[in-house]
Amino acid sequence: QSALTQPASVSGSPGQSITISCTGTSSDVGTYNFVSWYQHSPGIAPKLMIYEVNKRPSGVSIRFSGSKSGNTASLTISGLQAEDEADYYCCSYAGFNNLVFGGGTKLTVL
Amino acid sequence: EVQLLESGGGLVHPGGSLRLSCVASGFNFNDYAMSWVRQAPGKGLEWVSGISGSGSNTYYADSVKGRFTISRDNSKNTLFLQMDSLTAADTAVYYCAKARYDFWSGHYGMDVWGQGTTVTVSS
Numbered sequence: 424q425s426a427l428t429q430p431a432s433v434s435g436s437p438g439q440s441i442t443i444s445c446t447g448t449s450s451d452v453g454t455y456n457f458v459s460w461y462q463h464s465p466g467i468a469p470k471l472m473i474y475e476v477n478k479r480p481s482g483v484s485i486r487f488s489g490s491k492s493g494n495t496a497s498l499t500i501s502g503l504q505a506e507d508e509a510d511y512y513c514c515s516y517a518g519f520n521n522l523v524f525g526g527g528t529k530l531t532v533l
Numbered sequence: 534e535v536q537l538l539e540s541g542g543g544l545v546h547p548g549g550s551l552r553l554s555c556v557a558s559g560f561n562f563n564d565y566a567m568s569w570v571r572q573a574p575g576k577g578l579e580w581v582s583g584i585s586g587s588g589s590n591t592y593y594a595d596s597v598k599g600r601f602t603i604s605r606d607n608s609k610n611t612l613f614l615q616m617d618s619l620t621a622a623d624t625a626v627y628y629c630a631k632a633r634y635d636f637w638s639g640h641y642g643m644d645v646w647g648q649g650t651t652v653t654v655s656s
Contacts, residue, residue: 457640459642468628468648469570469578469646470646474641474642474644480642520637524570
């Protein structure tokens, strides 16, 4: 499976909202409601932020939300904070017990 | 505290083998499927392999199928990844991650991750 397509970088000022897109195909994102999002900073264990397209694990801020339309999933972060600066990865089920990740998006808080 | 701690990484020659371990604590290890995910230098995350809570079902990415073997020892709360016929393309930080259910459920989200162990394949 080919990696899902994410923008290499996005940026925003504190308090603003940003959206990170994750484009797949009808073989993964477009067919399955199993899209998750992970936050990852160097030297720190990745953290699950969103699962099953739009569900938030306990302890994750309500500023993080997920959605999906067709072959594209999106992660929106509202009320941007300096602590949100990290790399973000989407992940989708791709059938036959396989998972496929996106290439990652570096979020910079200006 | 829920925690995963990987070990076993290192420098290995092309064609060589390495066995990674991941010790879990803070949760009932045998109640959850587990996974290995890797990140090559300058690249994104890549799912490698998954295993059910009982260990009876295993799954692999095409890139490692036939070369890597995932297993677990529930009596020791430990996950393993046996890596054979290694190539430079396998150079990466390897993370173990906990799934949310006992059946292979990485697609439902992996909610606990370790900090990774580095594997370098080079002559």
